[in-house]
Amino acid sequence: MWEKAVLGMAALRVLSGSVEIIAALLILKVNEVEKALLINSGLAIVGPVILITTTSIGLLGMSDRISYAKIAWILVGVSCILIGVRK
Numbered sequence: 001m002w003e004k005a006v007l008g009m010a011a012l013r014v015l016s017g018s019v020e021i022i023a024a025l026l027i028l029k030v031n032e033v034e035k036a037l038l039i040n041s042g043l044a045i046v047g048p049v050i051l052i053t054t055t056s057i058g059l060l061g062m063s064d065r066i067s068y069a070k071i072a073w074i075l076v077g078v079s080c081i082l083i084g085v086r087k
Helices: 004-030 033-062 068-086
Strands: none
Touching: 004 033, 033 068
């Protein structure tokens, strides 16, 4: 059977993918560049939120097996990714 953390992470990724597909269909439906950009900019929030949430779930699932130093390095890495994407 699957671990709860793995199921939670997979469920969030499926949700994220579904949101992306729905947004693509909405963009096609509105057929206007201005509205398409609004929909697309709304997706800019979804990616980082899913990244942080799935990483958090994974770390909680592994917290008894890895050291605090490794958890800190993972958090630093995620922070670097978010800073790099933002700028």
